[in-house]
Amino acid sequence: MMREWTILGAGALGCTFAALLTEQKRPVSLMLSDRRRRHFHPAFEFIALNERRRLVSPHYRFAEQAADIECLLVMTKAYQVLPALGSLRGLSREVPVILLHNGMGIAEDVAKLLPHNPLLAGVTSHGALREGNSQVRHTGKGETWLGPVNEKGKSFSHLTKPLASALGHAGWSEDILSLQRRKLAINAVINPLTACHNIYNGQLSEPRFADVVEQLSQEVHTVLSALGETETLEQYRRRLNSVIELTATNYSSMHQDLAHGRPTEIDYITGYLLKHAGELPVPVCQQLYQEVKKHEGQV
Numbered sequence: 001m002m003r004e005w006t007i008l009g010a011g012a013l014g015c016t017f018a019a020l021l022t023e024q025k026r027p028v029s030l031m032l033s034d035r036r037r038r039h040f041h042p043a044f045e046f047i048a049l050n051e052r053r054r055l056v057s058p059h060y061r062f063a064e065q066a067a068d069i070e071c072l073l074v075m076t077k078a079y080q081v082l083p084a085l086g087s088l089r090g091l092s093r094e095v096p097v098i099l100l101h102n103g104m105g106i107a108e109d110v111a112k113l114l115p116h117n118p119l120l121a122g123v124t125s126h127g128a129l130r131e132g133n134s135q136v137r138h139t140g141k142g143e144t145w146l147g148p149v150n151e152k153g154k155s156f157s158h159l160t161k162p163l164a165s166a167l168g169h170a171g172w173s174e175d176i177l178s179l180q181r182r183k184l185a186i187n188a189v190i191n192p193l194t195a196c197h198n199i200y201n202g203q204l205s206e207p208r209f210a211d212v213v214e215q216l217s218q219e220v221h222t223v224l225s226a227l228g229e230t231e232t233l234e235q236y237r238r239r240l241n242s243v244i245e246l247t248a249t250n251y252s253s254m255h256q257d258l259a260h261g262r263p264t265e266i267d268y269i270t271g272y273l274l275k276h277a278g279e280l281p282v283p284v285c286q287q288l289y290q291e292v293k294k295h296e297g298q299v
Contacts, residue, residue: 009076012128103268118152147176191254202248
């Protein structure tokens with residue numbers, strides 16, 4: 001029987017995944033938080049990469065219906081993951097839980113919260129933007145990778161197949177931690193810099209940012225290398241420049257969060273690096289962390 005995908009987190013990317021899965025006739029439900037119970041739209045308009053528009057009417061669920069979940073894709077903001085999962089009463093121990101959020105440092109806590117569930121983590125480079133209350137735009141196509149976080153998660157590589165048909169690509173990696181670190185390495189430069197300077201991603205290639213990008217990427221690379229990352233500084237910088245170029249006209253998620261007065265995921269991106277830096281000097285990371293916190297009104 002075809003497994004239903006329940007997406008926890010009805011943000012731009014969660015809605016985009018829902019739209020792409022429903023296009024492949026996959027059963028999908030979007031799980032909404034309690035505060036959205038009274039005012040959610042039964043359908044949202046999805047604007048595809050080719051500008052084609054269509055209305056998507058997913059099935060909606062709320063926390064008390066957790067017993068009906070067959071496969072859970074967690075796409076909330078990083079700081080919402082634990083409270084959202086903690087509110088799911090009656091979630092079966094057999095349900096695979098896939099963490100597909102920005103940043104790192106949460107999987108360990110989820111493993112304690114759900115010790116019996118198959119646990120997977122993922123990274124995706126798809127881009128999406130909410131353009132109105134009930135309008136979502138797919139802004140970029142990319143790769144998606146899943147991999148096991150615990151022993152039970154290793155039996156779920158077959159989940160990449162339906163995702164691949166919907167997203168254009170989905171692969172399996174036994175070393176998902178390395179892929180998460182590589183994504184974090186990109187986010188730790190692009191997100192805080194674009195958020196603090198109120199710019200598009202592409203503006204980071206302007207000469208005025210050359211020094212800070214160079215120093216920041218050096219710091220990020222040093223910390224991640226100490227954690228076991230094998231990518232050379234040169235390879236990393238090439239990849240970083242390529243992402244800046246490919247997403248030149250996009251705003252980063254952290255930029256959007258600050259612009260809309262929402263909390264950011266800085267604690268799980270730059271904060272993760274600061275937590276693991278030990279004795280390594282990371283002054284630019286430190287400064288950007290403080291600056292984003294200040295913008296958030298937390299300092």
